[in-house]
Amino acid sequence: MHFKPINFNEKLSKFDDLWSPKVIAEMNDYQFKTVKVQGDFVWHKHEDTDEVFIVLEGALIIEFRNGEVALKAGDMFVVPKNTEHKPYAETQASILLVEPKGVVNTGDATSEQTAENDVWI
Amino acid sequence: MHFKPINFNEKLSKFDDLWSPKVIAEMNDYQFKTVKVQGDFVWHKHEDTDEVFIVLEGALIIEFRNGEVALKAGDMFVVPKNTEHKPYAETQASILLVEPKGVVNTGDATSEQTAENDVWI
Numbered sequence: 001m002h003f004k005p006i007n008f009n010e011k012l013s014k015f016d017d018l019w020s021p022k023v024i025a026e027m028n029d030y031q032f033k034t035v036k037v038q039g040d041f042v043w044h045k046h047e048d049t050d051e052v053f054i055v056l057e058g059a060l061i062i063e064f065r066n067g068e069v070a071l072k073a074g075d076m077f078v079v080p081k082n083t084e085h086k087p088y089a090e091t092q093a094s095i096l097l098v099e100p101k102g103v104v105n106t107g108d109a110t111s112e113q114t115a116e117n118d119v120w121i
Numbered sequence: 122m123h124f125k126p127i128n129f130n131e132k133l134s135k136f137d138d139l140w141s142p143k144v145i146a147e148m149n150d151y152q153f154k155t156v157k158v159q160g161d162f163v164w165h166k167h168e169d170t171d172e173v174f175i176v177l178e179g180a181l182i183i184e185f186r187n188g189e190v191a192l193k194a195g196d197m198f199v200v201p202k203n204t205e206h207k208p209y210a211e212t213q214a215s216i217l218l219v220e221p222k223g224v225v226n227t228g229d230a231t232s233e234q235t236a237e238n239d240v241w242i
Binding site (some may be wrong): 026067076 | 149173203
């Protein structure tokens, strides 16, 4: 075992690309991923799993077909499975995602924003 | 669906008792729990699951039989399953735990620090 903390700011300093989640930890069959976001993401859903968003820096809006939630640093939200959603950030924000290993960022909606999975930093 | 963020500071303002995790969210069969800690916890292990510690405020040391890790706000650590550990905080700290629903805080070591499960705030 490595007795080394995983520091969010240190991980965030290691990349600049947007909408491209980087794995920083695994717990059982779940992954913790940091991602930087700005602008609009694609509408999508994850049919088999909930998805947790924790805002580390900045602010994030998650739009749903019937409403939206506005998150800022220190907030979290659980997007229920099989629920269409579209993240949006007016200015750059840093997010911690928690979801099962293997979940694709764009869910059922393959697009140019679909990112490679299992990219560790 | 409630379009309401879950704010860590707001949740932490709702309780003062130590070593008594409060559930703030569920994702699939996992729970996110806030807990305030100070002093020594009991040595224990969770035989069937990893356990995630995220430090929200203050500092936390997790001792292992063969080492320790020192965490501060903005750090996380994954305690592997079946690994004896003992959290310790010199001054009060606030922690976010992520673990499967049903995990008991003292694992295999029932003690006076064993807390009731599924206490939502």
